[in-house]
Every structure is written in structure tokens, then in C-alpha cells.
Amino acid sequence: MKRNSKDSELRERARQVIPKGMYGHESVALLSEDYPQFFSRAEGAYLWDCDDNRYVDYMCAFGPNLLGYRHRGVEDAARAQAAMGDTMTGPSEAMVVLAEDLVSMIGHAAWAMFCKNGSDATSMAMVTARAYRDRRKILVAKGTYHGSAPWNTPNIKGITAEDRAHIIYFNYNDLDSTADAFRKADGDVAGVFATPFRHETFNDQYAPSAEYALGLRKLCDDADALLILDEVRTGFRLSRDCSWSVHGVQPDLSAWGKVLANGYPISALVGSEKARSAASSIYVTGSFWFSAVPMAAAIATLREIRTTDYLERIIANSTRLRAGIAAQAAAHDIPVRQTGPSQMPQILFDDDPDMRKGYFWAGFAVRSGVYLHPYHNMFFNAALTPDDIDNTLDITDRAFAELKRQLPSLPAQSNELLLQRLGR
Numbered sequence: 001m002k003r004n005s006k007d008s009e010l011r012e013r014a015r016q017v018i019p020k021g022m023y024g025h026e027s028v029a030l031l032s033e034d035y036p037q038f039f040s041r042a043e044g045a046y047l048w049d050c051d052d053n054r055y056v057d058y059m060c061a062f063g064p065n066l067l068g069y070r071h072r073g074v075e076d077a078a079r080a081q082a083a084m085g086d087t088m089t090g091p092s093e094a095m096v097v098l099a100e101d102l103v104s105m106i107g108h109a110a111w112a113m114f115c116k117n118g119s120d121a122t123s124m125a126m127v128t129a130r131a132y133r134d135r136r137k138i139l140v141a142k143g144t145y146h147g148s149a150p151w152n153t154p155n156i157k158g159i160t161a162e163d164r165a166h167i168i169y170f171n172y173n174d175l176d177s178t179a180d181a182f183r184k185a186d187g188d189v190a191g192v193f194a195t196p197f198r199h200e201t202f203n204d205q206y207a208p209s210a211e212y213a214l215g216l217r218k219l220c221d222d223a224d225a226l227l228i229l230d231e232v233r234t235g236f237r238l239s240r241d242c243s244w245s246v247h248g249v250q251p252d253l254s255a256w257g258k259v260l261a262n263g264y265p266i267s268a269l270v271g272s273e274k275a276r277s278a279a280s281s282i283y284v285t286g287s288f289w290f291s292a293v294p295m296a297a298a299i300a301t302l303r304e305i306r307t308t309d310y311l312e313r314i315i316a317n318s319t320r321l322r323a324g325i326a327a328q329a330a331a332h333d334i335p336v337r338q339t340g341p342s343q344m345p346q347i348l349f350d351d352d353p354d355m356r357k358g359y360f361w362a363g364f365a366v367r368s369g370v371y372l373h374p375y376h377n378m379f380f381n382a383a384l385t386p387d388d389i390d391n392t393l394d395i396t397d398r399a400f401a402e403l404k405r406q407l408p409s410l411p412a413q414s415n416e417l418l419l420q421r422l423g424r
């Protein structure tokens, strides 16, 4: 039987009833046939597809899995709340406790508001920033991802120029370009979005300089505009506070999502005292934004973040995997670039314009039960053990060896969508 026969059947059925069969970046359309589209279950650091193939998962649901899938403490808290009620006529006590927790944990936080997805939180940040001084312009670094709303989606089909009439773009980590954007806005800057580090698909990742973070803070202060840090992808994987706290920079607003409840659907906009009155003045809500189960799960997740060494373990394991892969790449003489923080790695191959090397290597790993991604940053979770890292390294070493053997005859990429994306 084919390794992915149930998955193939589901994809075929999906094509009939779901546009394109699947949408968004969770679609595997740009990946090779090695990747399943559908999954049946997840536990700890592992994931099973619908054909019951098991994977050590280095994508963590594109971020949300921080402590391990179905983490006991989080599940217990969610189950206890579910037995009492979830979506009710208003929020439960959990909303207040959760806001108190975030305020106590995040340096700049004086208040928190809750929603469902990262895009809700970044859109709410935009509206709050505009309400702050009744200004219009929002500054965003070119090519950064802040969600799938009309003002920020990377795919402009169905989007009008008017949706972005008040967005001004600048170059990431470039103070001159950012200052230029302020000048263009001519006194009308409401807020500036900052991404903790650059994590673009298909590209090497990099951190901004401390000088940039400090300079951006100053530009915002001088203009009385709000600095918004988008922590949706990075939150609590780099630090237990906002990730620019290492540079001594606190934002006015920060957007959180993904890991907040270890996979339960909830996101948050967190703000400083300065932004409280603006946040109080806007109208935002959603039918499911106050559901108590995700809030109970978030409270339990934040407790783990405060009281355990989850982050130190993630850093130790991810550093070891990075060192192991670097040694293997050198031994096989197939250079790779491992960029970004080790706990959110991007691995790209040198001299690989159509990505055939990267796809072969990651595809080999996936077929061998290790879910690696060829063009999106990956994510570590705290359920990964040193044994998982050893097993992963065993497979990546075999993947390098097989890549070396097949390299002279490796076929060119034939995935049309991928070639389009790569501009070929």
C-alpha cells in the first residue's frame, strides 16, 4: 500500500468541497509528495498523519505547540474548565486571571485584550495605534508577515490599493529607510510594526541590530507614535518577556498568539499604560473571543512558562541539533545555512537555486519520520528529548549521505507552484 494512501484519498475528496483542497500556508501545495496534508493525532513531540505514519515534529503546528502536544497540565486545566462551560454569555473569571498573568510577566504590559488569531491581535494593534492620536499611517517593514487581513496579507488577490492606502513600507533593520517612512507620513504616523527578528520564508533569518531596536524606539517617541512588537511567531520561544527586552527596548503594544495556550485558540493584544485609553476607545469583539477553555489553557501554559526550565531545555536541545547538522554538512561537504535562533531554525542549502537539495534532504527526513520543513522556519517544543535529537541526527546524516550519492543526477524541481514562487 502507498505510504500516504489515506492522505491522497482525503486530498482528492477535499478538492471537491474545499477551494484548492486546502488554503493558507498550512497547505502543502508547495511541498513534495512526501508531505501529508492531513493529520490524525499528536502527542508530546510527535505527530501522526492519517495513514498512521509517525513524525518527530519540528513544525509544532507552525508555532503553537510549545510544551508538547496534549501537555498534561494544560489539558487538565482545559478539561476542568470545559466541564464548567466554555463559550458563555460573557467571559469567566479566567479572563481576569489571564490578563493579570500577562501583565505580571511582560515588561511593558499594563493591560491585555483577547481574541482568537494572530491576525486579530495585529489588526487590533493597528486600530489601537490609530485611535491613540487619531492618526492614519501605519509603518510596516517590507516582506514581513503580520497576518492574513486585507491590510497585511502577502497575497494581494481580492485586495484593493485602498485597503493599504495608509500603510507605508520601509526596509527592515534600516534606520534611514524607517526615518524616511516617518518623513513621508508627514506627522501622521499612528504606529510602527516591528518583527523581533526577520523570519521570512525561503530566506535566511537574521536579527536586527540593538542600534536599530533602540533607534526605532526613539523615532516612535519623537513622533509620539506607538511601537508595536509582533510576537505572534516568536512569543515565549526566545524569552519569557518581549523579545526586544534583550536590547532594553519595550514596545507600547505587543501582539501574541500561537503558543499562548499551547495550541488552544487564543491570541492577545498587550499594551502599556500609555496606550490604555486608546484601547478603551475602540470597538472590537468576536463570538468566541471570550471562551473560557482556551483562557484556562493559557493560564496553565503561562504557569509552565514561569515555573519550569522549558526554555532552557528547548535552547539546549536545539543548539545540539544545530551543531550536529553543521558537523554533518561539513563531513559530507554539502554546505547549509542554519539561520535565526536555534529554537526557530531555518535551514537552507548553498548553491540550490531551485531548492532541489533542500527538498531532497527534508523529504528524506519526512519519509523517515522526522518532519522538517524546506523553506519555512521550524519550531522546537519542550517535549523533545535528547534521544529525539539523536534519532533526528541519525536520519539527517543518512539524508546527507543519500543526497551526496544522488546529487549528480538529482532531478530539477517540477513543482510549478514552487517554481513560480521562486520566480523561475
Ligand code: PMP
Pocket (backbone or CB within 6 Å): 062, 116, 117, 118, 119, 120, 122, 145, 146, 147, 148, 230, 231, 232, 233, 234, 257, 258
Ligand atoms: N504575525 C506573525 C509574525 C505570524 O507569524 C503570524 C502567523 N504565522 C501572524 C501574525 C498571524 O497569525 P494567525 O495566523 O494566527 O492569524
